[in-house]
Amino acid sequence: MDGLDGVSWSERLSLFRWAIAAALVAGAVYPLLGTFLHVRRTSFYGIALPQFATAGMVCGFAVLPWWIETIGLAGLDLSAATSDSHAAMNYHLAWAALFTFGGLALLLWLGQRGGGSEVGRVAAAFAIASAATVLFGRVSPVGKGFVDELVAGELLGVGVHEFETIAVVLGLSALVFWLFHRDLLLASYDRETALVLGKRVLAFEGLLVLVTGAMVSVGAMALGPILLFGMLVLPPIAARAWARSMTGYLLLSSAFGVAAALVGIVASFELDLPMGAAIAACAALLALPGALFGRRAA
Amino acid sequence: MSALLVAHRAAFGYQRRPVISGVELEIARGDFLGIVGPNGAGKTTLFRGLLGLIPPLEGSVRRETRAIGYVPQRETLDPIYPVTVEEVVQMGAYGKLRGWRGLSSAERVRAQECLERVGLADRRRDAFSSLSGGQRQRVLIARALMDEPELMLLDEPTSGVDRGAQARILELLVELNRSRGMAILLVSHQLSMVRETVQRVLWVAEGKVRVGAAAEMLAPENLDRLYAASGTTRSASEEL
DSSP, rough: TTOOOOOOHHHHHHHHHHHHHHHHHHHHHHHHHHHHHHHHTTTTTTHHHHHHHHHHHHHHTHHHHHHHHTOOSTTTOOOOOOOOHHHHHHHHHHHHHHHHHHHHHHHHHHHHHHOOOOOHHHHHHHHHHHHHHHHHHHHHHHHHHHHHHHHTOOOOTOOOHHHHHHHHHHHHHHHHHHHHHHHHHHHHOHHHHHHHOOOOOOHHHHHHHHHHHHHHHHEEEEEHHHHHHHHHHHHHHHHHTTSSSHHHHHHHHHHHHHHHHHHHHHHHHHHOOOOOHHHHHHHHHHHHHHHHHHHOOO | OOEEEEEEEEEEEEEEEEEEEEEEEETTTTTTEEOOOSSSSHHHHHHHHHTTTOOSSSEEEOOOOEEEEEEEEESOTTTOOHHHHOHHHHHHGGGOOOOOOOOOOOHHHHHHHHHHHTTGGGGSSSBBBOOOOOHHHHHHHHHHHTTTSEEEEEEEEHHHHHHEEEEEEEHHHHHHHHHHHHHEEESSSOHHHHHHSSSSEEETTTEEEEEEHHHHHHHHHHHHHHHTTOOOOOGGGGGG
């Protein structure tokens, strides 16, 4: 963020309005998903899945020259496809979604087969996805710089197209959480009672998988994995120490996410830091008092 | 008296392999039954089959009422969820909620009444995980009462609680059975409790179910015969 020293706050807000808006929306909605991942004891998914999505996007870059030559991408040439274009964004989103849903399906399938520990499987998945990200980046003609930027968590390049995509996907996801939070809670907390009460548990579990895949794919594409790690994992941990009810937990997680985004945005401008990493660091700081002084959850 | 649940030549098991077969059973209003038997004999399989959590491999299970309350083992509920006592009880009404409809004020009042019924109304704002084992069990009974059940099924309701808590839980179940005619089916490995509380016993052993009067079937001399016939011995927790 060199060269921002002489830029006033109002100019910054105007220049980076889409990045700021995307970070705030992410701060409000990703912790809702993270809360469900946390209570289902699948928080590690919040780390592994964004890495899968990143590997997918970098893989998309690696095969981009071949793709343009053999299949085509809305008539774009390689140079146009690597710059900010709607078609290229959709292309990368598709790769992110392919790897996210593929990784999620693989983890669920391995979990159903049993054997080994869930933590071990997810940790292995994270290691593989991380290695794949680096390797795909190396063979990609445009990948290395992109991978560096993605890993650094620089959000300032978020434009109107990315924001629109984020807003639509996260808006719909928030609607799902608002409409079905009771059903999702019951299906997660007490599956057998949910079945006895006539709830379509498989449908709600499928809905959660769908929302997880969509949110992670679009977030990794537009915001980068570091912000996703931070928003999916840290606000739920911060809120759990203070939450007194499940509804309160969801709202508090979201509030912690927005607070981390706000402080992180200011810190990134003031201290010249990558915005995604600054927000994740602020989320970690917000989790600290709860870890030290909050009530201990099981 | 009309039957609430009828099993006819039912077989239950997993992956198409029956664990228990030839189940003939009729549960009517006012019945109080206990499922007992040696460890690993298939008590839980029978319980889950009657509850509808696993479909019968053969025969049929007919539930004539939709008002069925279920009380799971409290250990299956993860304390990582920061749910309050009130939230847990209100879950009993979630079966009727569709889409965006929240709990009605009548359902909230009902939750309060159910908590009063089990003697825990003053703990409604407390964390569910902060209660003792016996109190949590009573909260789960309150949740099952939300749907005004005609038949209540309980999985090991007095397991792992002290004698005082056990007595309060049994008192509550007996009261529900006598005053409201609620049929109750519980599964337990605590033979003395079952003998003193239930009317009929479903003895599960060697893949079969025998039904009989509790006092008779669980009499010490009979029990030794039942265990010997099934080729097993009683574990410490099953002692009378």
